[in-house]
Amino acid sequence: MEKQLRWMRLDNAAKIYPAARRRSWNCLFRLSATVIENIDVVVMQKALDITVKRFPSIAVRIRRGAFWYYLEELSTPPPIKSEAAYPMARMSFKDVRKCAFRVVCYENRLAVEFYHALTDGSGGLIFLKSLLAEYLTQKYNLNIPFERGVLDRTETPKKSELEDSFLKNDGPVSSSRKEATAFKLRGTLENDGYLNLVTGIINADELLALSKQYKVSLTEFLTAAMIYSIINIQNRTVLKKKHQKPVKILVPVNLRKIFGSTTLRNFALYVTPGIDPKLGDYSFEEIVKSVHHQMGYEITAKNLAAKIAANVGAERSLILKVMPLFIKNFAMKLVFNLFGERKSSITISNLGVVDIPDEMKPYVTRFDFILGEQALCTDACSVLSYNGKLYISFLRTVRESEVEREFFCFLRSLGIKIKVESNKR
Amino acid sequence: MYCVKCGVELDDAEKVCPLCGLKVYHPDLKLEEAKKSYPISKVPSYETVNKQGILLLITAALMVPVVICILCDIAITGSFSWSGYVLGGILLFYVCGVLPAWFKNPNPVIFVPAFFASVIVFLLYIDIATGDEWFLSFAFPAVGVLGIIVTAITAVCRYVKKGYWFIASGCFFAIGGYTVLIEFLLYITFGFKTHIPWSIYPLTGCVIIGGALLVIAISKPLRRRVQRKFFI
Numbered sequence: 001m002e003k004q005l006r007w008m009r010l011d012n013a014a015k016i017y018p019a020a021r022r023r024s025w026n027c028l029f030r031l032s033a034t035v036i037e038n039i040d041v042v043v044m045q046k047a048l049d050i051t052v053k054r055f056p057s058i059a060v061r062i063r064r065g066a067f068w069y070y071l072e073e074l075s076t077p078p079p080i081k082s083e084a085a086y087p088m089a090r091m092s093f094k095d096v097r098k099c100a101f102r103v104v105c106y107e108n109r110l111a112v113e114f115y116h117a118l119t120d121g122s123g124g125l126i127f128l129k130s131l132l133a134e135y136l137t138q139k140y141n142l143n144i145p146f147e148r149g150v151l152d153r154t155e156t157p158k159k160s161e162l163e164d165s166f167l168k169n170d171g172p173v174s175s176s177r178k179e180a181t182a183f184k185l186r187g188t189l190e191n192d193g194y195l196n197l198v199t200g201i202i203n204a205d206e207l208l209a210l211s212k213q214y215k216v217s218l219t220e221f222l223t224a225a226m227i228y229s230i231i232n233i234q235n236r237t238v239l240k241k242k243h244q245k246p247v248k249i250l251v252p253v254n255l256r257k258i259f260g261s262t263t264l265r266n267f268a269l270y271v272t273p274g275i276d277p278k279l280g281d282y283s284f285e286e287i288v289k290s291v292h293h294q295m296g297y298e299i300t301a302k303n304l305a306a307k308i309a310a311n312v313g314a315e316r317s318l319i320l321k322v323m324p325l326f327i328k329n330f331a332m333k334l335v336f337n338l339f340g341e342r343k344s345s346i347t348i349s350n351l352g353v354v355d356i357p358d359e360m361k362p363y364v365t366r367f368d369f370i371l372g373e374q375a376l377c378t379d380a381c382s383v384l385s386y387n388g389k390l391y392i393s394f395l396r397t398v399r400e401s402e403v404e405r406e407f408f409c410f411l412r413s414l415g416i417k418i419k420v421e422s423n424k425r
Numbered sequence: 426m427y428c429v430k431c432g433v434e435l436d437d438a439e440k441v442c443p444l445c446g447l448k449v450y451h452p453d454l455k456l457e458e459a460k461k462s463y464p465i466s467k468v469p470s471y472e473t474v475n476k477q478g479i480l481l482l483i484t485a486a487l488m489v490p491v492v493i494c495i496l497c498d499i500a501i502t503g504s505f506s507w508s509g510y511v512l513g514g515i516l517l518f519y520v521c522g523v524l525p526a527w528f529k530n531p532n533p534v535i536f537v538p539a540f541f542a543s544v545i546v547f548l549l550y551i552d553i554a555t556g557d558e559w560f561l562s563f564a565f566p567a568v569g570v571l572g573i574i575v576t577a578i579t580a581v582c583r584y585v586k587k588g589y590w591f592i593a594s595g596c597f598f599a600i601g602g603y604t605v606l607i608e609f610l611l612y613i614t615f616g617f618k619t620h621i622p623w624s625i626y627p628l629t630g631c632v633i634i635g636g637a638l639l640v641i642a643i644s645k646p647l648r649r650r651v652q653r654k655f656f657i
Contacts, residue, residue: 082467089469106464193471197463198443200433405431405444412432420428421436422443423463 006056006073007063012166012311013266014117018062018069019332020340020375021093024193028088028372029121029349029382031128032104032111034365039105040139045080047134048103051127052077054153057162057265058118058127062096067325071100071118080105086195086423087395088113088372103131110135111368116266121351121369122254123264125149129356136363148355158262165261170312171305179272179343183234183245185378187398194425195373196396198404201419202411204353204390210414214285216292219350222383222392223249223295224288227275229406230345231287234277241278248274250344251295254352255308258301269307271298272344341376346403350383361387370395379403426451438462476526483523487515509554513547534580541572563614570606574599590642594635601631 010018017027052059052074060071078099083106091102091113100115110132114124126149133150136142146152190196211221230247238244252270261267273294275282282290297303314320320328354367369384370393379396381403394404408418426435426449428442437459441448449456491512498508520543525531545568552560578599581592608624611617641648 083464085463085465085468087463090471109462192468194468196443199462401444401446408433408444409431417434419434419436420431420439420443421462422439423461423465424439424441424443425465 005075008057008060008071008162009164010062010069010071010117011164011265011267012308012315013120013268015068015315016332016336016340017115017117018093018096019329020336022375023092024090025373025375026091026093026096027116027375028091028113029116029124030087030111030113030368030370030372031121031124032087032109032368032370033128033132034109034368035132035136035363036108036365038108039110039135041080041105043139044103044105044110044135045077047131047138048080049077050153051131051134054130054151054155054157055127055264056157058101058114058123060118061099062093062115062117064097064325067321067323067328069117069325074099078102082106083109083111085425086197087111087370088195090193091115113372116372118266119264120252120254120266120268121349122256122268123266125351125354126151126264132364133357133360136360140363142359142363144357144359148357150357150360160262161264163261163263164265165255165259165263165267166308166312169255169259169261169305170309171302172309173306174310174313175303175306177310177339179339180246180248180276181342182248182272182274182345183230183238184342184376185230185233185345185403186237187378187396187400187402189398193397196399196401196422196424197370198394198396198401198420198422198424199368200392200394200404200408200411201421202390202392202416204385204388207390207411207416210416214288216288218390219251219348219383220292220295221288222350223251223273223348224284224291225410226346226348226381226403226407227273227287227291228282228284229403229410231275231277231282232406232410233402244277246274246276246278248272248344250341250347252347252349253299253304255304258299258304269304271295273298274345336375341374344377346377346379346381347371347374348381348383352385354384354386367391368393373397381407426454426456436462480523480526484519487519487523491515506554509550513550517543517547532583534576534583537579538572538576541568541575544568545572559614563610567607567610570603574603588642590638590648594638594642597631597635597638601628601635604628604631 056073057071059074059077061074062069063072078101081102081104083104096115100118102113104111104113110128112124112128112131119127129149130151130153133144134153137144144150207221208218211218214221216224226249227247234244234247250270250272252268255261255267255269256263259267271294273291275287275290323331349369349371351369356364365387366389367384367386368391369382371380371382373395374380378398379394382393382395384391396403408420412418426437427433428435428445428447428449430447431442431444433442433444435442435449437457438461439449440456494508494511495505498504498506521540524539525536545565548564548568549560552558552564578592578596585592604624604627608622641651
């Protein structure tokens with residue numbers, strides 16, 4: 001008898017991604033690890049074959065039901081792919097329906113690109129660490145303990161890892177989703193869909209010390225620096241103050257710590273701190289202070305629960321439930337196009353400090369986190385730090401590197417040393 | 426190496442600064458060779474929508490009703506009769522809607538007269554097929570003159586980038602004159618006659634508006650005053 005394939009519903013946050021997709025846009029993100037030696041693809045394939053069994057919510061493909069999309073377990077693990085000129089090469093929906101993630105090896109770098117409907121950055125990082133641990137174990141005969149995000153590949157998946165935590169943590173009332181439309185960056189689209197990646201490498205301690213000076217967290221500091229940079233760009237492009245729009249940054253928030261969840265599926269929400277330049281010229285200190293308070297106010301369990309309630313409420317409505325999928329898709333796409341990314345100028349996703357077991361550390365030199373291209377925003381910014389270094393990656397769909405330049409030059413003017421690398425042709 | 430403009434350190438593989446595009450150069454130091462972090466020659470290629478394929482598809486889709494109509498016509502009446510109108514109508518639609526899309530930058534100054542010419546041919550066909558005699562005395566001059574007017578406006582708007590007040594006033598004069606022509610053609614073809622010619626009314630209105638626009642176009646102070654009075 002054929003083995004029954006496990007299937008599960010998409011979690012609450014994932015539902016928008018297959019519905020709002022476009023031909024040129026699939027929401028992906030990439031996590032990669034660089035090791036000391038070139039990757040042995042044969043061993044990596046073996047490691048992948050073992051690891052996927054432990055992650056039934058990630059090693060999946062997306063399928064179409066009559067009313068909803070759903071995730072279906074893969075019957076065979078996917079083959080390892082080779083690297084292209086840029087990360088996040090387009091994954092068509094046809095591919096997503098075969099396998100919704102890909103493992104890419106290039107020289108000494110292992111990268112996993114996830115379709116965002118499967119998991120978020122934190123969940124993906126656990127998958128990457130476990131895959132890497134399995135690879136290192138097989139290749140170098142290491143004995144790596146199951147700690148700091150490395151899971152035992154032989155144990156059966158826990159129920160708490162597969163749950164949709166949104167449905168458990170919604171608040172009693174839902175908050176309004178009304179927000180002001182933000183300033184949008186523009187540029188000349190690359191003709192062939194080339195994605196330009198620019199990564200800035202910064203000494204994490206140096207930047208941390210600087211943000212301590214301003215008495216804010218690193219995410220808050222980077223958000224403020226980004227707002228400051230984009231305000232400068234807006235001042236150059238929109239000359240009349242009264243025509244300027246608020247500059248807002250979308251900052252994803254990991255909800256696992258706040259709500260005590262261990263799920264491996266999406267469990268993140270976002271806040272959009274911002275500044276309205278119509279009110280006057282802001283100094284950097286003023287922006288830092290404002291961002292700090294805005295984020296402090298927004299990122300509280302009660303506020304976030306109310307936000308969850310708004311999203312979950314829509315999912316629970318019976319009328320929406322029984323609507324056929326294609327009508328639902330049409331409606332969700334419409335809502336996404338009208339509101340989705342228009343409420344923020346750019347996304348800064350900070351995955352924080354990556355920690356791995358000490359046994360792995362000598363073999364792993366670097367981690368990277370790259371957020372895929374956005375539907376409307378020209379740039380996406382993602383941050384991660386490992387081993388005392390902070391990696392800030394910008395992936396953009398346009399030719400002009402205006403935001404990156406403004407942002408890094410501003411950090412440079414604050415006395416931060418930056419090393420830059422790219423895939424510029 | 427460092428970028429002298431941005432002040433950031435650059436990876437050895439960078440030949441130009443990825444932030445500002447400045448060429449990495451030092452007169453005395455040799456640039457170090459290093460590999461990029463991505464194989465930049467391997468650019469993935471994607472399927473794109475083929476415009477010509479879609480146009481072929483539309484053409485084929487339009488062929489279907491034409492063929493069906495002609496077959497039915499021949500099967501029912503035994504000759505090529507009413508299906509000619511279907512064929513003509515679809516050809517007309519093709520000339521105005523699909524044909525320009527085949528070209529990269531279709532020039533309206535060519536396609537507008539082409540459209541009017543095909544209308545005239547279609548009307549000629551109907552005239553001959555029905556055995557009436559209104560083509561030469563009515564349809565041809567009416568459509569032809571309208572075609573000339575519209576083509577002239579299109580050409581002037583496309584090639585003369587100024588003098589929109591003059592163009593607007595010319596439009597009104599042309600429309601006024603055209604109504605007179607229509608009345609005259611109706612009279613000589615179908616014998617329509619009223620006590621007072623009706624075309625007087627649109628003609629008067631058009632001449633007044635056209636004249637006013639012409640005055641405004643000629644007189645610069647007046648134009649300024651109009652702008653001051655009616656700015657939004």
